[in-house]
Amino acid sequence: MHRLFFVFSVAVMMTCSATSAEKPSTAPRTAALPAASDCSFGQPPQRRAEGCNRALARTINFGNMLDTRRLGMGPKLRDEFITLSKAAGFTAIRLTVRWDAHAEYKPPYTIRPAFFEYVDRAIKVATDQKLAIIIDMHHYTSMNNRAKTERPRFLALWTQIAERYRNAPATVMFELLNEPNGLHTQDTWNQLLPAVLKVIRASNPHRTLIVGGAQWNTRVALETLQLPADDRNLIATFHYYDPMETTHQGAEWVQGSDAWLGAKCCTQAELQAIKYDFEEVEQWAKAERRPVLLGEFGVYSKADEKTRVTWTTAVREQAEAHGFSWAYWELASTFGVLEPATLTWRKWLLKTLLPQSPVL
Ligand code: BGC
Numbered sequence: 001m002h003r004l005f006f007v008f009s010v011a012v013m014m015t016c017s018a019t020s021a022e023k024p025s026t027a028p029r030t031a032a033l034p035a036a037s038d039c040s041f042g043q044p045p046q047r048r049a050e051g052c053n054r055a056l057a058r059t060i061n062f063g064n065m066l067d068t069r070r071l072g073m074g075p076k077l078r079d080e081f082i083t084l085s086k087a088a089g090f091t092a093i094r095l096t097v098r099w100d101a102h103a104e105y106k107p108p109y110t111i112r113p114a115f116f117e118y119v120d121r122a123i124k125v126a127t128d129q130k131l132a133i134i135i136d137m138h139h140y141t142s143m144n145n146r147a148k149t150e151r152p153r154f155l156a157l158w159t160q161i162a163e164r165y166r167n168a169p170a171t172v173m174f175e176l177l178n179e180p181n182g183l184h185t186q187d188t189w190n191q192l193l194p195a196v197l198k199v200i201r202a203s204n205p206h207r208t209l210i211v212g213g214a215q216w217n218t219r220v221a222l223e224t225l226q227l228p229a230d231d232r233n234l235i236a237t238f239h240y241y242d243p244m245e246t247t248h249q250g251a252e253w254v255q256g257s258d259a260w261l262g263a264k265c266c267t268q269a270e271l272q273a274i275k276y277d278f279e280e281v282e283q284w285a286k287a288e289r290r291p292v293l294l295g296e297f298g299v300y301s302k303a304d305e306k307t308r309v310t311w312t313t314a315v316r317e318q319a320e321a322h323g324f325s326w327a328y329w330e331l332a333s334t335f336g337v338l339e340p341a342t343l344t345w346r347k348w349l350l351k352t353l354l355p356q357s358p359v360l
Helices: 004-019 045-055 079-088 113-128 141-145 147-164 186-203 219-224 268-288 305-321 347-353
Strands: 058-066 092-097 132-137 172-175 209-212 234-239 292-296 325-328
Touching (some): 045 234, 058 113, 058 292, 092 113, 186 209, 186 219, 219 268, 268 292, 268 305, 305 347
Parallel strands (some): 058 092, 058 325, 092 132, 209 234, 234 292, 292 325
16 A cells, blocks of 8 residues: 555545544454354355454465565565464465466466466465465556456456365455556446456355455545445455555655654544544444455554554554454565564564464
8 A cells, every 4th residue: 555646545534534523432342253164155145254254353464475576576475474374373364466467468368377376375275274365366557557458357367266266165265456546446446346246256156255445445445335235245345554654654665755754653633533434434334234354454664663563553453343354464574573584473563463372
């Protein structure tokens, strides 16, 4: 999550939040730990989506491993990452995958079999470990630049992925597209959704699917996201990085973010804004009867440790208080909670996510 446009919308969102200051606060609740049987094919769709969302209660993003243009640009995906995540107490992993960079550009847009094998392996190891796993379509930049002409390729990629994993357990979930943005507006996304749901549902009629709105999956985009009312087996997702000055200080991919270096977390007003934002998402979720996953949140490693701890704890607690599952961004790269070279946890950060972790 990044970009200048976003800075503007954050300012607008903060203003909107401030106007809702008189809203009653929500009493904190603790997210229930998932029961394995809650996420299975033997239940009605709405209950399945809710049960599978509980299986995502404490998820860790496996960012920058398979979502890069070329493999090897980030940490190499290792089985130990999965087993360590399980041992620490995470309940699921969100595997961010840049499918488009590993597929042909001409019909039938074949995904390279050798690339599929990395995902096969992650699904197998996660499932053996009784972890749920989200298979996400990540960093699909061509969709943001030319969503309409890229549409056949996008649908063909999902056809292949869905067919390959049609027999996977219910704890394997698909997330349709990470952070649509740019020219891929809410309108184009709303128009594309029925088509992609149709191709996936052709081979996976009962699988729980995860969908966020456009505008980088921000919470405000949920308001105009058009989910089909008759598909109850969906989890809605949003990403949260507000204020960007805190979470993306010094981030190389956000223009002007060096000016934010040293930003602390958080003023009372900022903490209130976070709370109101989450209350608004809960109101939306209740009205729409959709379970919600906070699919990304975190602070870049250039912020000081105290700021990272305070912000991450505040946001994680808000997610749990509002009954959302969450997925921290991310395991072993620039926001990482694990030191990849030594396979050791940054305990001060892990504690913000899993205070009861047996590895602390
Ligand atoms: C992107 C990452 C980025 C993170 C935080 C994710 O959606 O895939 O590249 O580091 O957001 O900005």
